[in-house]
Amino acid sequence: MSSNPAPAENNLEQMTTLDYQAARKTDNPPHRAATSPDVFREKEILQAVSANRSRTLPAELPSLAAYLPSDTPLPTPGESLLKAQHSDYEGPPQVEATARRSVFTHLELSKARSWLGDAGQKTLGFIESHWIVCSTLFILSIVATSFAVGFALRLGSFDAAQVLDENIAEASTSVILQANLISIDSDSQSMTLDWFIGYNCNPQNCPDVNIYFDQNLLRAQSLSSVANNAKPPPIFFLNGTDYITWNNSDFRTSSPEFRTQVAITNFYGGRSAQSYPFDKYSATLVFFAEALDNSTVAIGIDLTEGIAVGFNAALETSISGLASNGVLIKNLEVTRGQVIRMYAVLIVVAIWMVTLAFIMTCIVVIFFGKGIKPDILVVPVATLFAFTSLRGTMPGAPSGFGRIIDFVGILPCLALLTFSSVLLSAIFLFRRDPEKNRPRWENIMRKMHGGKPTTPSVHRQESMAFKLPSSSV
Numbered sequence: 001m002s003s004n005p006a007p008a009e010n011n012l013e014q015m016t017t018l019d020y021q022a023a024r025k026t027d028n029p030p031h032r033a034a035t036s037p038d039v040f041r042e043k044e045i046l047q048a049v050s051a052n053r054s055r056t057l058p059a060e061l062p063s064l065a066a067y068l069p070s071d072t073p074l075p076t077p078g079e080s081l082l083k084a085q086h087s088d089y090e091g092p093p094q095v096e097a098t099a100r101r102s103v104f105t106h107l108e109l110s111k112a113r114s115w116l117g118d119a120g121q122k123t124l125g126f127i128e129s130h131w132i133v134c135s136t137l138f139i140l141s142i143v144a145t146s147f148a149v150g151f152a153l154r155l156g157s158f159d160a161a162q163v164l165d166e167n168i169a170e171a172s173t174s175v176i177l178q179a180n181l182i183s184i185d186s187d188s189q190s191m192t193l194d195w196f197i198g199y200n201c202n203p204q205n206c207p208d209v210n211i212y213f214d215q216n217l218l219r220a221q222s223l224s225s226v227a228n229n230a231k232p233p234p235i236f237f238l239n240g241t242d243y244i245t246w247n248n249s250d251f252r253t254s255s256p257e258f259r260t261q262v263a264i265t266n267f268y269g270g271r272s273a274q275s276y277p278f279d280k281y282s283a284t285l286v287f288f289a290e291a292l293d294n295s296t297v298a299i300g301i302d303l304t305e306g307i308a309v310g311f312n313a314a315l316e317t318s319i320s321g322l323a324s325n326g327v328l329i330k331n332l333e334v335t336r337g338q339v340i341r342m343y344a345v346l347i348v349v350a351i352w353m354v355t356l357a358f359i360m361t362c363i364v365v366i367f368f369g370k371g372i373k374p375d376i377l378v379v380p381v382a383t384l385f386a387f388t389s390l391r392g393t394m395p396g397a398p399s400g401f402g403r404i405i406d407f408v409g410i411l412p413c414l415a416l417l418t419f420s421s422v423l424l425s426a427i428f429l430f431r432r433d434p435e436k437n438r439p440r441w442e443n444i445m446r447k448m449h450g451g452k453p454t455t456p457s458v459h460r461q462e463s464m465a466f467k468l469p470s471s472s473v
Helices: 006-024 038-042 079-085 092-129 131-152 163-169 240-247 338-367 374-392 404-430 439-448 458-465
Strands: 174-185 190-200 209-213 236-238 257-265 280-291 296-305 311-315 328-336
Touching (some): 174 311, 190 236, 190 240, 374 404
Antiparallel strands (some): 190 257, 209 236, 209 280, 280 296, 280 328
């Protein structure tokens, strides 16, 4: 006969339930007193906890108000001493005011940022809604700004008149010159000027006048003799009687005007044509006038105008004026126009940018394994011829090769472009399938995109090419 343990288990359940109900009637229930039921102690499964730990927690926790931080500042060492030395010491209120100011400033900045963000969002929304009008206004503003900048950088008119010339013109007997700048040639180093003569004299007694100019400061086609005579041959003879009749509408006499080709030089602190477009020249005008009896006649320049395309002629007032014996001296500084300089610099910058772009392409293709198409080989060769054409578009650039702008711009860029073209051509000769990316370039692209896979590499594409598509049955 088999034994039946069911009555023992039922007795254990009943005993455990009775013990638990009896324990709940006590002040210290077992589950709160951290003790185990008696049934487990009898079976020596768990040991009874000491009576000290069987005490429950008090009904109320002690107050923590004494330990919480308060608004009352703690006394600092030497506080009384500081108050005694500084009667205007305010203590914590100053700190509170500073804190309030900082909070106020922070709030103001936050409001400003939120206002700017809202304004930016509204502006973007308006542009998106009216993109045609906004694009048209943007293009018109760019065109207007370009016109304004170009007009502001235009060449100024030739101006060599001074205040002293106005005083000379008021004399009873004086010769007044007016000049018009025609052209400036940096190759022959000459400046062409047209002169118009005005004469103030008494109609009853208008003497004849010889106008002299320093002959050695002129560019002549041929000179029979060169000397440093104290009085060179007159450049113009002004007949007083004929001038009066000409001025009274009798045009049978010759017009009182003449042309000179004044020498310009870079010897006196200038820069030669090799420094194009930053070359600089100087020119000197020396005039004086005398009557037939060798008496000095006042001479001055009343008006000057004219523009030499590509050049700017400015008067150096510090070393110009009236010298002894009535000699009028004008020193001019001749430079390239600001627009010419900017254009030449922009051409060089553009050439360098194109060259650096091809060099970067060559580096990426050769060293980092980026794929390249054969169409790109045509671009460097075409750019080589385009560079020489751009060199010819520089306004007023001296003919030939050998300027500083050639050494720092055209020459190195041509060499680098030729070198990169040869290397790119070698890629198609020695690399298998040069149009596909190498694994090195794929790894670089993967790192740039945060580990995301990019286009398949060469080996991956080759392995995928031999895979047969799975067919569904």
